[in-house]
Each structure stands twice: as structure tokens, then as C-alpha cells.
Amino acid sequence: MKTFYWLVKREFWEHRGGFLWAPVITGGVFLLLNLMGIIGGEVIGAQHGFHFLFNDRIHILDHALTAEEAAKAGAFMDVMMYSTSFIISVVLGFVVFFYCLGALYDDRRDRSLLFWKSLPLSDTATVLAKVVAGTLLAPFIAVICGVLTGIAMLLLFTVALSFHGIGAWHLLVYAHPFQVIVNLIGSIPLYAMWALPATGWLLLCSAWARSKPFLWAAVLPVVVGVMLGWFNLMGTHSVGGGWYWKDVVCRILLSVFPGSWLGASSYQSVSSGAEHALDVLDLGSAYSVMAAPSFWIGAIAGLALLAAAIWLRRWRDDT
Amino acid sequence: MNAVISARGLGKRYKNAAALDNVSFEIQPGRIVGLIGPNGAGKTTALKAILGLTDFQGELDVLGLDPRKQRGKLMEQVCFIADVAVLPRWIRVSEAVDFVAHTHPRFDRKKCEAFLARTKLTPNLRVKQMSKGMIVQLHLALVMAIDARLLVLDEPTLGLDILYRKQFYQSLLEDYFDENKTIIVTTHQVEEVEHILTDLMFIRDGKIVLDADMDAVGERFAEVMVGAERAAEVRALKPLDERQVFGKSIFLFDGVARAQLEALGEVRRPSVSDLFVATMKGTYA
Known part of the structure; x- marks a missing residue:
């Protein structure tokens, strides 16, 4: 267990840039853009004598809010916090994708594999530590960064409002930062399981390729898909092409993007009214994706791919 | 005492050439064995077989273990330096020491730090900022602090200047080697190891053509x-x-x-x- 902890820590050391700095910088840039937007709005507004962002209608905030208005304000602020996490999670998707693709390849290419293999570390623990680092540790850091960015953004707008004499500080209590954090962190295990087919496939390519793992990982499934489409066109075989793209290619390549399960068909049942839009992010409804057999088939396939990656890791050397 | 390594009928073929051709040998404890051969003779393949990094035919027993099946256990007793500069380029000195200290049960942190104190390496230095000679110093400090029974060195001083090369072998002899340890070394710089070897093995085209101790x-x-x-x-x-x-x-x-x-x-x-x-x-x- 101690060894496993250090294996994960090693991944963090090596990929501090992707795991920590990428979300931090994304959040920072996002805040900076918002700040520039506010200042720009203020300056242009002052020049033309009207207020872009904060017109008089906001003065409705002065009176005591009804319960409905409070709920709306709270939801609005929650959406703001989710949206920063969303942007960071897109970045995270790219980070995890390329992390997995390089995880078992880069050290073979630069031959540092020979150093790691000189230590009494099992290949199973090595590969699983990479899975944990990519799909539990990295999302965790991203969520923290996302929520902190979201809170910073709320504060930014509140401060901007207060320059106009609008006290919005009391509104902040209607936001649900803890619920947002619980929802986001709570969905990380779901993410790790949902991403299994992709982490398995990418790590397998990473362990297998003697060069250019990206080509193998991305081009191979696409070529197979095009071949299937071609057969369908010829009318000789009818193998469901759409099924292949959606349930195979997307799952083994794009499942590393957090929230990609939201597109899954099981959510069609969730009512789509605007006031319930956020419900889909609640843990209960998020985890309902597990009701679909395809979720479990994907996870099992992912584990099989991981087992193959571990076996390859054992026998592939630096040549 | 039992042999540290005993190989019987070791064989390994790559596409068309035999890298190891029915090789048999024994290595006793407390020896420093030079495995010498031209490029492509099968030296590295033999070492990889011993370290469980490659599959092969025949029987091989290293410290009573089968390197194909019991690799994890074997690596607690075996260290190797394969070539210079195989340390990951991103790692810092302090990270490398921490990592090995927490994952290797036979690592002595104090010993390692004492070796490092004799060099110019500082805890925050990254491998990519080091010269080849410094990388080898770090690797050697890590390896010498591990109480292993077998040390395998594959071209450990390739590309180093003479000062580092001399220091490398001197440290090994003075601070590491004793009668309970065994060292196998391959190198092309034969002149530099010849006075420290106790045994000599020549390998050519996958066959052992000479296997004798230095007195013989x-x-x-x-x-x-x-x-x-x-x-x-x-x-x-x-x-x-x-x-x-x-x-x-x-x-x-x-x-x-x-x-x-x-x-x-x-x-x-x-x-x-x-x-x-x-x-x-x-x-x-």
C-alpha cells in the first residue's frame, strides 16, 4: 500500500504540469478574461453613458428576495461554479487522454523503463497506479481548481456590483458551494469507471506501440469504422455502423472527457425543464447511468484492456 | 555456497539470428565477472534474461528464483545499471532518493545521502540538468545504498570521461563490493575493468567462448x-x-x-x- 502511494506520487511528480498547472492556469486565464470583460464593460459603458453589465434592473436585488428568486439566484451561482469546472474538465480530458497515451510508452522511449524495472515494483501496481493518478487524482485536483475558480468568479462579480452601490454579498449565501463540491467530487468515481474503456485502450496502445502510440490509438478504430461503413455501403454485410461509432469508438477514445456520460441515452428520461437542468448533475441522477448494461460492458471491456496492458508492460522492453 | 546464477541451455532467437545459442554457465558468489563480447554478441540479451526482462528457452536460476516468474521478489536482491542516463529526465535528486527509499525494502537512506554528499549533486537538481557523469553518480549512489546480492552493470560508464570512469569503479570496489556480493559487468572499455575482475567470460555470436577465472x-x-x-x-x-x-x-x-x-x-x-x-x-x- 505504501508502495502504491509512492507510485501515484511519482506520477504526480512527473505530470505536475498536466495534473496541477493545467487546471490552475486554465482557471487563472478564465478569471483574467472575466476581469477584462468587466473592466472593458465598465470603460465602454462610462464612455457611452450607459451600463452594459449592471443596468438599473439589478436594483431588484435591493428588496428582500422571495423564496423563488432566492432559489433562482442560488441556481445561477451554482451554474457559474459548475461552468468553471466544466471548462477545466475539458482541459482535464485532453490531459488524461495524452497522459494515458504516454504513460507506458514514454519511459520505454527514453529508456528510463530500465530504471523503474530495476526496482522491486510489480507491473500490475505500476499500471494501476497510473490509472488511479489519471482518473482519480487528476480529476480531484481539477475539481478543486474548478470550484475555487468558480468561487473567485462569484466574488469578482460581487465586488464589481458593489462598485455600483449594489450590495450582493447577502446573495452569496443562496449559492450551494458545498453541494457543488460534493456533486463534483462524488462523480469522480463514476468518471473513473466510465472512463475505463478509454484508459484501458489508451494504456494498451501505450504499452504496445513501438512508435507513434497516438496513431495506433486513434487511427486503428477509425479505419475499422470506415471499413465497416464501406461494407455497409456495398450492402454485403449489415453490421451496425452507428452502433460501432457510438459504443466503441467514442467509448475507447472520448470517455476520458468528464461528463461525457451525460449524453448517454439513459438520461433522456430526465425531464428537460430549465429549472431541473442542474438535477442532472446531482449524484443520484449522475449515477443512474450505471443502470445501463452498456456501462458495465464498457467497464469490463476496459478492465480486460488494462489486463492486456499489464501483461505487455511485463514483457515489452526498451527495444 | 550455491551458485548465484546457474544457466543451462539458455537460448533466445530474434527474427533470424540467435542472440543466445544454448548457453550454460555458473557464477559463484563474491565474484566480479566481466562479460565481454563484440556488439551484437548477446551480452545484453543474457543480462536481460537474468533480470527477467525478456523471455528465453532453457533453465535459469538466479538466487534460487526464476526470473521469468518471480521477478518482483528477485528485484529485491538484484540491482542493475543498464547504460548511463536511464534515470528519468524529469526526476529531482530528492525525489529519486525518496522514491527508492519508500519502495525498496533494502535501501539505506543514510548511506545514499553519504554518497551524495561526496558529489556536487544538490537535492533540487533535476536529471535533465545534469551531465552524464553526474547522472551516473546519482544512479550509483542509489544502487550502492541497496543491500543487494547481485549487481548487474551493462555498459555503466559509456561516454563518461576518464575521471568519472575511474571514480565509478573505485567506489564500487571500496564502498560496495564484499564477499557476499556478486557483480556482473559488460563493457567495451576492457582495460579499465581488467584489474578488478575475478572472472572472465567472452561471448561471441550467442555462445560463450571463454569462461575462466583470472588466475586460470x-x-x-x-x-x-x-x-x-x-x-x-x-x-x-x-x-x-x-x-x-x-x-x-x-x-x-x-x-x-x-x-x-x-x-x-x-x-x-x-x-x-x-x-x-x-x-x-x-x-x-
């Missing part, structure tokens, strides 16, 4: 230097090799009685590199 090598092989006028007489004794130096001929003999050679001219012990060249004649032809 001294008894078996001899060089005799004679003037041109007696060269024909010496050639009749079927020398292994012949070369000319300053108008005289030097002949290398395998298993010819010393008294017989002393009657012909000045006899001396051949260097390992001369022996190597003579044995490997025609390898690349």
Missing part, C-alpha cells in the same frame, strides 16, 4: 615476443594470434607450456584486450 587465464594464455629471425619457428607452435611491434613479433598462445615459450623469447601475460581481439578475430568479416 594467466596460466592458460601467454604472449611471447621474438625477433623476426625466429618467427617461423614460433609460428610452428600454432599461436592464436600474431602482431608486429617495433620490428618484433608478438605471438599469443593458448595452453602452451611456459618453459617451452621462455626458450623462444620474452614471455608475459597478455592483456584482456589483446586476448579479446585475438579471440574475436573475424567477427565482423
Whole structure:
């Protein structure tokens, strides 16, 4: 267990840039853009004598809010916090994708594999530590960064409002930062399981390729898909092409993007009214994706791919 | 004591060439074995088999374990330095020490830090900022702090300057090696290891062509230097090799009685590199 902890820590050391700095910088840039937007709005507004962002209608905030208005304000602020996490999670998707693709390849290419293999570390623990680092540790850091960015953004707008004499500080209590954090962190295990087919496939390519793992990982499934489409066109075989793209290619390549399960068909049942839009992010409804057999088939396939990656890791050397 | 390594009928084929061809040998504890051979002779394949990094045919027993099946356990007792500069480029000195300290049960952190204190390495230095010589110093400090029974070195000083090379072998001898440890080393810089070796193995085209301890090598092989006028007489004794130096001929003999050679001219012990060249004649032809 101690060894496993250090294996994960090693991944963090090596990929501090992707795991920590990428979300931090994304959040920072996002805040900076918002700040520039506010200042720009203020300056242009002052020049033309009207207020872009904060017109008089906001003065409705002065009176005591009804319960409905409070709920709306709270939801609005929650959406703001989710949206920063969303942007960071897109970045995270790219980070995890390329992390997995390089995880078992880069050290073979630069031959540092020979150093790691000189230590009494099992290949199973090595590969699983990479899975944990990519799909539990990295999302965790991203969520923290996302929520902190979201809170910073709320504060930014509140401060901007207060320059106009609008006290919005009391509104902040209607936001649900803890619920947002619980929802986001709570969905990380779901993410790790949902991403299994992709982490398995990418790590397998990473362990297998003697060069250019990206080509193998991305081009191979696409070529197979095009071949299937071609057969369908010829009318000789009818193998469901759409099924292949959606349930195979997307799952083994794009499942590393957090929230990609939201597109899954099981959510069609969730009512789509605007006031319930956020419900889909609640843990209960998020985890309902597990009701679909395809979720479990994907996870099992992912584990099989991981087992193959571990076996390859054992026998592939630096040549 | 039991042999540290015993190999019987070791074989490994790559696409069309045999890297190891039915090789058998034993290595006893407390020895420093030089595994010497030309490029592509199968040295690295043999070491990889010993370290469980590659599959092979035949039987191989390393410290009582099968490297194919019990690799994790084996690596607690075995260390290796494969080539210079295999340390990951992103790692810092402090991270490398921390990581090995927490994952290797036989690592002595104090010992490692004492070795590092003798170098110019600082905890925050990254491998990518180091010279080749410094990387080897770090790797050696890590390895020497591990109480392993077998140390495998594959070209550990390739590309280093002479100061680092001398220091490398000196540290190994003075601070690491003892009668409970065994070292296997492959290198092309034969002159630098020849005085520290206790055993010599020559490998050529996947076969062991010489396997002897250094005393036996001294008894078996001899060089005799004679003037041109007696060269024909010496050639009749079927020398292994012949070369000319300053108008005289030097002949290398395998298993010819010393008294017989002393009657012909000045006899001396051949260097390992001369022996190597003579044995490997025609390898690349």
C-alpha cells in the first residue's frame, strides 16, 4: 500500500504540469478574461453613458428576495461554479487522454523503463497506479481548481456590483458551494469507471506501440469504422455502423472527457425543464447511468484492456 | 555456497539470428565477472534474461528464483545499471532518493545521502540538468545504498570521461563490493575493468567462448615476443594470434607450456584486450 502511494506520487511528480498547472492556469486565464470583460464593460459603458453589465434592473436585488428568486439566484451561482469546472474538465480530458497515451510508452522511449524495472515494483501496481493518478487524482485536483475558480468568479462579480452601490454579498449565501463540491467530487468515481474503456485502450496502445502510440490509438478504430461503413455501403454485410461509432469508438477514445456520460441515452428520461437542468448533475441522477448494461460492458471491456496492458508492460522492453 | 546464477541451455532467437545459442554457465558468489563480447554478441540479451526482462528457452536460476516468474521478489536482491542516463529526465535528486527509499525494502537512506554528499549533486537538481557523469553518480549512489546480492552493470560508464570512469569503479570496489556480493559487468572499455575482475567470460555470436577465472587465464594464455629471425619457428607452435611491434613479433598462445615459450623469447601475460581481439578475430568479416 505504501508502495502504491509512492507510485501515484511519482506520477504526480512527473505530470505536475498536466495534473496541477493545467487546471490552475486554465482557471487563472478564465478569471483574467472575466476581469477584462468587466473592466472593458465598465470603460465602454462610462464612455457611452450607459451600463452594459449592471443596468438599473439589478436594483431588484435591493428588496428582500422571495423564496423563488432566492432559489433562482442560488441556481445561477451554482451554474457559474459548475461552468468553471466544466471548462477545466475539458482541459482535464485532453490531459488524461495524452497522459494515458504516454504513460507506458514514454519511459520505454527514453529508456528510463530500465530504471523503474530495476526496482522491486510489480507491473500490475505500476499500471494501476497510473490509472488511479489519471482518473482519480487528476480529476480531484481539477475539481478543486474548478470550484475555487468558480468561487473567485462569484466574488469578482460581487465586488464589481458593489462598485455600483449594489450590495450582493447577502446573495452569496443562496449559492450551494458545498453541494457543488460534493456533486463534483462524488462523480469522480463514476468518471473513473466510465472512463475505463478509454484508459484501458489508451494504456494498451501505450504499452504496445513501438512508435507513434497516438496513431495506433486513434487511427486503428477509425479505419475499422470506415471499413465497416464501406461494407455497409456495398450492402454485403449489415453490421451496425452507428452502433460501432457510438459504443466503441467514442467509448475507447472520448470517455476520458468528464461528463461525457451525460449524453448517454439513459438520461433522456430526465425531464428537460430549465429549472431541473442542474438535477442532472446531482449524484443520484449522475449515477443512474450505471443502470445501463452498456456501462458495465464498457467497464469490463476496459478492465480486460488494462489486463492486456499489464501483461505487455511485463514483457515489452526498451527495444 | 550455491551458485548465484546457474544457466543451462539458455537460448533466445530474434527474427533470424540467435542472440543466445544454448548457453550454460555458473557464477559463484563474491565474484566480479566481466562479460565481454563484440556488439551484437548477446551480452545484453543474457543480462536481460537474468533480470527477467525478456523471455528465453532453457533453465535459469538466479538466487534460487526464476526470473521469468518471480521477478518482483528477485528485484529485491538484484540491482542493475543498464547504460548511463536511464534515470528519468524529469526526476529531482530528492525525489529519486525518496522514491527508492519508500519502495525498496533494502535501501539505506543514510548511506545514499553519504554518497551524495561526496558529489556536487544538490537535492533540487533535476536529471535533465545534469551531465552524464553526474547522472551516473546519482544512479550509483542509489544502487550502492541497496543491500543487494547481485549487481548487474551493462555498459555503466559509456561516454563518461576518464575521471568519472575511474571514480565509478573505485567506489564500487571500496564502498560496495564484499564477499557476499556478486557483480556482473559488460563493457567495451576492457582495460579499465581488467584489474578488478575475478572472472572472465567472452561471448561471441550467442555462445560463450571463454569462461575462466583470472588466475586460470594467466596460466592458460601467454604472449611471447621474438625477433623476426625466429618467427617461423614460433609460428610452428600454432599461436592464436600474431602482431608486429617495433620490428618484433608478438605471438599469443593458448595452453602452451611456459618453459617451452621462455626458450623462444620474452614471455608475459597478455592483456584482456589483446586476448579479446585475438579471440574475436573475424567477427565482423
